[in-house]
Amino acid sequence: MTGGNGGVTDGDRVDDNASFHRERRDHAAGVVSAVLDERGATAFVHVGADRDPGIRYGRPTDSSGLTAIAYDGAESEWLVRSAGDDASGHPAERLASALVDRGLEGTVLTPPRVPHDAALYLEGAGFELASTDALERARATKTDGERERIAAAQRAASAGIRQAASILAGATVVDGRLAVGGGDGTESEPLTPARLRTAIDEAIVGAGAFPAGNTAVDPDSSRDSETDAPLRPGEPIVLEAVPxxxxGYYGGLVRTLVVDSDGGRERRVHVAVTQSFRSARSMLTAGTESVTAVEADLEAEVRSFGFAEGDAIETEVSGVGLEPRERPIDGGDDVGPGAVVRLDVAGQVEADTRIRIADVLAINDAGERPDRLAAPSQSLEPTALLD
Incomplete structure (x- = not known):
């Protein structure tokens, strides 16, 4: 039966969710299996709360509360024991017993920060523990299903930023401050950062995502000691949404908008910042690069527009997924095929204002240009984001 949602039925949703979990599970198993073989280990184990990104990623099925997961390398099978199961005892203790019952022994690999009590249960069952970052390595490369979910979160971020742009496009100037309303005989009201944040959050929720407390307007500005002072025309307004x-997958979008811009240095900074994104995309089209190399390329491109060493330029490259910032994130981490990364670049205009832009890119095979996920115009003009 076809539902009233564009031909998608509840059964389709269940099948899609099952396919997504299976795809992610198989990807994780491939990475973990290779590490187990390399290290001569018998299983991989992780224990944590259901909010732990590693637990949410590695479990093959939904679970709740404290959860212990394991990958049995010999049987190529995932095991899960959760506090929500109809069984007594610590999940790690029950999982350790299950591994012993399977005839497993020797070394078990765990993340470096496995809880102390869980480690004791595993050691008490006769296993030796050694640390690995195999799960984080698996998470650094996204499956097709993960890309789709990040893109959905990014569409929600775009909806929020576009809503703010719409409000700014319709704002008027009253006593040197931005104001909204004032039609039909009503008085206009000051346009404040809080008002824009609320509008962004409402649009994000309307797009099916959660603001997650990450929405910000002028997050780095020191222009006003009073954080909710009305916004001003002619000054850059930084909007950030990380729904x-x-x-559970995040997006990440930053745009800088100016109402009644008079050009000047802010335009020059804007051109430099936007050009840096084009340079980085070209760099990542050619092949895999390190986080450090991509960040350096972004900064070098901005400075090539005549900015001196004393001009503040900030660049950040990090993965995005079950966390707003995750691997690849360290300088030596690779940004290559399968990675989904957020590029964030900011250039100083004045002592207390910046032009800042952030987009999420899905990296493809060498020779293929990275995809910008749900990215609205990078223009300073609010109206340009409404097209």
Whole structure:
């Protein structure tokens, strides 16, 4: 039966969710299996709360509360024991017993920060523990299903930023401050950062995601000691949205908008910042690069527009997924095929104002240009984001 949602039935949703979990599970198993073989280990184990990104990623099925997961390398099978199961005892203790019952022994690999009590249960069952970052390595490369969910969160971020742009496009100037309303005989009201944040959050929720407390307007500005002072025309307004989708995956979008811009240095900084994104995309089209190399390329491109060493330029490259910032994130981490990364670049205009832009890119095979996920115009003009 076809539902009233564009031909998608509840059964389709269940099948899609099952396919997504299976795809992610198989990807994780491939990475973990290779590490187990390399290290001569018998299983991989992780224990944590259901909010732990590693637990949410590695479990093959939904679970709740404290959860212990394991990958049995010999049987190529995932095991899960959760506090929500109809069984007594610590999940790690029950999982350790299950591994012993399977005839497993020797070394078990765990993340470096496995809880102390869980480690004791594993050691008490006769296993030796050694640390690994295999799960984080797996998470650094996204499956097709993960890309789709990040893109959905990014569409929600775009909806929020576009809503703010719409409000700014319709704002008027009253006593040197931005104001909204004032039609039909009503008085206009000051346009404040809080008002824009609320509008962004409402649009994000309307797009099916959660603001997650990450929405910000002028997050780095020191122009006013009173954080909710009305916004001004002619000054850059930085808008940041980092929503979380229903599946737990994040987006990340930053735009800088100016009402009644008079050009000047802010335009020059804007051109430099936007050009840096084009340069980085070209760099990542050619092949895999390190986080450090991409950040350096972004900064070098901005400075090539005549900015001196004393001009503040900030660049950040990090993965995005079940966390707003995750691997690849360290300088030596690779940004290559399968990675989904957020590029964030800011250039100083005045002592207390910046032009800042951030987009999320899905990296493809060498020779293929990275995809910008749900990215509205990078223009300073609010109206340009409404097209």
């Amino acid at each position: 979380r989708g229903p599946a």
